[in-house]
Amino acid sequence: xxxxxxxxxxxxxxxxxxxxxxxxxxxxxxxxxxxxxxxxxxxxxxxxxxxxxxxxxxxxxxxxxxxxxxxxxxxxxxxxxxxxxxxxxxxxxxxxxxxxxxxxxxxxxxxxxxxxxxxxxxxxxxxxxx
Numbered sequence: 702x703x704x705x706x707x708x709x710x711x712x713x714x715x716x717x718x719x720x721x722x723x724x725x726x727x728x729x730x731x732x733x734x735x736x737x738x739x740x741x742x743x744x745x746x747x748x749x750x751x752x753x754x755x756x757x758x759x760x761x762x763x764x765x766x767x768x769x770x771x772x773x774x775x776x777x778x779x780x781x782x783x784x785x786x787x788x789x790x791x792x793x794x795x796x797x798x799x800x801x802x803x804x805x806x807x808x809x810x811x812x813x814x815x816x817x818x819x820x821x822x823x824x825x826x827x828x829x830x831x
Contacts (some may be wrong), residue, residue, distance in 0.1 A: 705731040706828055707748075711741035711767065712756035712785070717813075721754060724817035725824070738762030742770060745777060752824050755807070757786035772806040781827035782806075783820065787813040 708730045712718050715736065722732040733750065735741035739761040745753070753771075757764040764784055771777040784807040809823045824830075 705729060706751040706824075706830070707731045707733065708752050708754060708824060709733050709735060709741065709744055709750035710754045711735045711738065711759070711764070712754070713737055713759040714756075717756075721817065721820060724821060728821050728825075730824070738764060738767040741767055745771065745780070749777070750780060752781040752783065752827055754783050754785060754820060754824070756813075757784060768807055781808040781824075783809045783811065783823050783827065785811050785813050785815055785820075 706729075708725055710718050710721050710725075710732060711734075712721075713736050718734045718736070722734055725732045733744060733748070735744050737759045741753070741755065742762070744750075755764045755767060764786070768782055768784065771780060771782065808827050811819055811823060
């Protein structure tokens, strides 16, 4: 990639953020990290990323709320969002289900543990880099 695409990774698990960040940087992305939804929103507003990797279950503000706020604001609605969650797709008894993720207008959705390759391929697809 000639000019680095900026990715914001928002997840409350520092080890996961570190792994994803390292893998994305190896692929030529510039990566910034936020550890909760509120911090993620602040970072988006301060410096627009090209795409966001967003965990669902986080303290302060969950990924669904972050996605809803971003997609509901024309300044941010075009930023591709890849949502990740450890909640099994067959779980429908909680609000953290695959259906809820897709209904939040996320651009893609992967279950955890998603491999670095899956995350990278999804982002490349969302950013038309394939």
